[in-house]
Structures are given as structure tokens and as C-alpha cells.
Amino acid sequence: MALEEMRRLTGKNVVPQIFIGDEYIGGYEDFLVLDARGGFDRKLGRAPARPPVTEEVRDVIIIGGGPAAMTAAVYIARKGLSAVLVADQLGGQPALTAGIENYMGFQFVTGPELMTRFEDQVRRYGGVALVEGEEVVKLEIAGGMKQATTQSGRRFTGRTAIIATGKRSRLLNASGEQEYAGRGVSYCATCDAPLYAGEPVMVAGGGNSGMQAALELAALCSEVHLVAPAPFTADELLLGKAQAEPRIRMHLGWRVVAIDGDGKQVTAAAIAPDGGGKQVQIPVRAVFIEIGLQPNSGFAVDLVRLNRHGEIEVDCECRTGVPGVFAAGDVTQVRDKQIVVAAGEGAKAALSAQEYLLTRR
Numbered sequence: 339m340a341l342e343e344m345r346r347l348t349g350k351n352v353v354p355q356i357f358i359g360d361e362y363i364g365g366y367e368d369f370l371v372l373d374a375r376g377g378f379d380r381k382l383g384r385a386p387a388r389p390p391v392t393e394e395v396r397d398v399i400i401i402g403g404g405p406a407a408m409t410a411a412v413y414i415a416r417k418g419l420s421a422v423l424v425a426d427q428l429g430g431q432p433a434l435t436a437g438i439e440n441y442m443g444f445q446f447v448t449g450p451e452l453m454t455r456f457e458d459q460v461r462r463y464g465g466v467a468l469v470e471g472e473e474v475v476k477l478e479i480a481g482g483m484k485q486a487t488t489q490s491g492r493r494f495t496g497r498t499a500i501i502a503t504g505k506r507s508r509l510l511n512a513s514g515e516q517e518y519a520g521r522g523v524s525y526c527a528t529c530d531a532p533l534y535a536g537e538p539v540m541v542a543g544g545g546n547s548g549m550q551a552a553l554e555l556a557a558l559c560s561e562v563h564l565v566a567p568a569p570f571t572a573d574e575l576l577l578g579k580a581q582a583e584p585r586i587r588m589h590l591g592w593r594v595v596a597i598d599g600d601g602k603q604v605t606a607a608a609i610a611p612d613g614g615g616k617q618v619q620i621p622v623r624a625v626f627i628e629i630g631l632q633p634n635s636g637f638a639v640d641l642v643r644l645n646r647h648g649e650i651e652v653d654c655e656c657r658t659g660v661p662g663v664f665a666a667g668d669v670t671q672v673r674d675k676q677i678v679v680a681a682g683e684g685a686k687a688a689l690s691a692q693e694y695l696l697t698r699r
């Protein structure tokens with residue numbers, strides 16, 4: 339019932355959708371942007387819970403809000419340095435991960451719980467100002483300082499900068515993908531699977547993320563069409579599990595070429611054979627796109643060196659080659675994309691930034 343009401347009032351099919359009284363605010367990211375600018379408190383008619391973060395010069399600007407950035411923040415604060423952490427959203431990829439079984443100290447922990455613990459630990463230290471709901475669109479050197487400009491025009495200046503902006507979902511570039519984003523097109527099975535309980539859905543992607551998404555959806559949905567060009571690249575174990583699941587129908591050697599709907603919601607998707615050929619239309623209520631990730635490095639493209647995948651090249655001390663600019667975690671070329679690795683690299687970047695500052699004082 340509540341779900342139908344949400345769809346009727348907002349035209350959206352992703353959670354959460356936020357209202358203050360009768361006023362529609364938008365999704366979680368819209369809320370963060372509003373809150374970052376004190377708008378949430380103003381709408382509630384109360385004084386800001388936290389004073390706004392000023393734009394004074396600090397020792398370090400940390401860009402990002404995942405495991406790498408938050409670990410860097412704790413290390414920086416414990417060295418008595420001043421820092422501002424600017425993130426469009428705190429939590430990073432783990433905030434969208436259902437279960438984690440390989441972060442030391444936990445047999446099992448949900449991604450949101452782990453990242454809440456990271457955030458609590460950062461907030462314990464007064465030296466780090468947290469700015470959430472701001473996306474950095476440019477990092478440059480200005481007057482010998484590192485300057486990060488956000489999409490709303492705010493400028494944060496630091497003697498050093500640590501880039502820890504991770505990765506985001508790659509787009510499929512199928513027709514209808516943008517039109518139906520949030521209305522059946524989803525990049526997060528863990529978040530949105532319950533919205534399609536009992537309905538037929540499609541997953542695009544034959545790697546580990548695609549298999550995991552298909553298995554998660556098969557537990558709730560009436561039918562899951564798994565579409566991927568040959569060969570599947572998922573681990574044998576996951577592939578075997580997906581092949582054994584009766585609700586998953588494999589379309590190996592096919593691509594999703596178009597996503598169709600009734601203007602409000604996805605109603606079908608068209609798939610075509612890999613080498614070209616006749617399209618087949620499959621009625622589905624949602625298409626989950628799980629075709630990998632791309633680094634969030636565009637805002638630093640004029641400053642640091644990127645490899646052919648768009649990852650920032652760093653040495654083993656997280657140095658980018660630009661004096662005073664460091665990078666850590668999934669946004670770098672470091673091979674293993676894991677929480678424990680990103681956290682470790684965040685710590686290394688912070689210690690390198692501290693050493694850089696020491697040698698210049």
C-alpha cells in the first residue's frame with residue numbers, strides 16, 4: 339500500500355522518497371544537498387544542528403566518503419592536522435552492499451552498518467569538518483594551494499589533497515535507460531529488489547555483480563532474465579548457483595538494446611543477439627544494470643595522470659606525481675578493489691600527506 343502511494347505521489351520507483359509534511363523533497367541525494375546547505379533545518383523552522391563548514395585553508399582536503407576517505411580522515415585527525423572531507427554521499431559502495439564477510443573483525447556485517455561505524459569514528463575527531471551532499475567538480479592548484487570546487491560553487495582550499503572518490507556504475511547506453519532511471523531502471527539490486535517482488539525483471543551483466551544481482555532477485559521476483567554477451571565472466575561458483583536457480587533464465591550471447599515503458603514505468607526490454615539479428619521483446623517491470631564500474635576521476639583529469647581505464651596512477655605511497663596531491667582506493671590503479679584495501683590505502687595516503695606537510699613546515 340505504502341509503495342503504491344509513493345509511486346502515485348512521486349512517479350518514482352526507488353526508495354527512499356522524502357516528504358516534509360506535504361512538500362516533496364525528492365530522493366536521498368536531494369535530501370543530502372538540502373541538508374548540506376542548512377535547508378532541512380530551515381524547513382523544520384529550527385537552528386542548524388551543525389554549524390556550516392567554513393572555507394578556511396586547511397592542511398588536507400579529502401574528497402570522497404567511502405572506506406578510503408573516512409580512514410584517511412581518522413589518520414589525519416589523529417596527527418593533529420586540520421581537514422575537510424567533501425563527499426556527495428557518505429558510505430561509498432559498501433553503503434549499498436547487503437552483506438560483507440571479509441572485513442576483519444566481523445564474521446558478517448551489513449555494508450550500511452560497517453559504514454555507520456566508520457562515520458562515527460570520523461565524527462569523534464573534531465579536526466575533520468564533514469561536508470556531505472557536495473560533489474567536487476574540479477580540483478586544481480591555485481596560488482600554490484589545492485582547491486576543490488563543488489557543483490554548488492563552494493571552494494575548499496588545502497595545503498594537500500587526498501582523492502578517494504571510488505567508482506560508480508557504468509551505464510548501458512541502451513535507449514530508454516535515462517528516461518526510465520528510477521522508474522524501473524536500477525543500478526542497485528540490493529536497494530531496489532523488494533520493489534519488484536512477484537514481478538518479472540531483467541539483469542544486464544554476466545560478471546560477478548550480474549550473478550549476485552540475479553540470485554538476489556530470484557529470491558523475490560517471479561522470473562529473472564539474465565542477459566550478457568558471451569562468455570560469462572563470473573566466478574564458477576556464482577555461475578553454478580545462478581544456473582541451478584529455476585527462476586533465472588539465461589540469455590548468453592545477447593545484449594539489452596532498448597528499455598521500453600508506458601511513460602511511467604518500465605514494461606519491457608528488447609534484447610538482440612551479440613553479432614546482430616532479430617530483436618526479442620521480453621515483458622519485465624525492471625532492468626537491473628550490473629555491467630561494472632568506472633572511476634570517479636573526471637574532476638581531476640587536467641591535474642593528475644590517469645591510466646587507460648580512467649584510474650589515477652599512484653606510486654606505493656599513494657603519491658600522484660603532483661606534489662601534495664595523493665589518491666587512494668578504487669579510484670586508483672591499485673589492483674584489488676576491496677574495502678580492506680581501500681581503507682589501508684586511505685591510511686597510507688594520510689601518512690604520506692602528513693610527511694609532505696612536515697617537510698614543508
Ligand SMILES: Cc1cc2nc3c(=O)[nH]c(=O)nc-3n(C[C@H](O)[C@H](O)[C@H](O)COP(=O)(O)OP(=O)(O)OC[C@H]3O[C@@H](n4cnc5c(N)ncnc54)[C@H](O)[C@@H]3O)c2cc1C
Pocket residue numbers: 401402403404405406407424425426427428429430431432434435437438439440441472473474475502503504505506547634637666667668669674675676677678680
Ligand atoms: C555490489 C558490491 C559488493 C561489494 N562487496 C564487497 C565485499 O563483500 N567486500 C569487500 O571488501 N569489498 C566489496 N566491494 C568493493 C568495495 O565496496 C570497494 O572496493 C570499496 O568501497 C572502495 O572504497 P573507496 O573508498 O575507494 O570508494 P567508494 O566506496 O566507491 O567511495 C567513494 C566515495 O566518494 C564519493 N564521491 C565520488 N565522486 C565524488 C566527487 N566528485 N565529489 C565528492 N564525493 C565523491 C562517493 O559518494 C563515495 O562516498 C563491493 C562492491 C560492490 C559494488
